[in-house]
Amino acid sequence: MIEAALIFAFVCFGLGTLLCLWRVMTGPEVADRILALDTMVINVIAVLILYGIWQGTAIYYEASMLVAMVGFVSTVAYCRFTLRGDIIE
Template sequence: MIAYALVFAMACFGLGLLMNLWLLVRGPGRADRVLALDTMVINVVALLILYGIRQGTGVYFEASMLIAMVGFVSTVAYCRFILRGDIIE
């Protein structure tokens, strides 16, 4: 039963990833594109965690933590670039 739930959850997060990709391409503004990128990072982290549960190994959990940290830092840096025009003062 858990296998069906994992497949369903992976399909839902994959669909969400595709919708965010569409928003990234067709977004009306830069802020919408930043939010789409941030949400895509969250969806990728969720997909990695679900895949780790399916495979029964802890490597994917560590990879998802690394991707989450890099995604947070890149979102903050991109927002600073949009607001100020530079990343490092």
């Protein structure tokens, strides 16, 4: 039963990632693209955690934490660049 739930969750998060990728490519504004990239990071984190549950190992949880940190820093950097035109003052 858990396998069916994991497959359903993989399909849902995969579809969400593809829709976010579509928004990144066709977003009308830069802010929409930044939000779509941030949502893609969240979907990738969820897929990594699901894969860790499926494999029964904890290494994917640590990888998801690394992706979360990199995703947060990249979102802040994109927003600062959009607002100020410079990342480092």
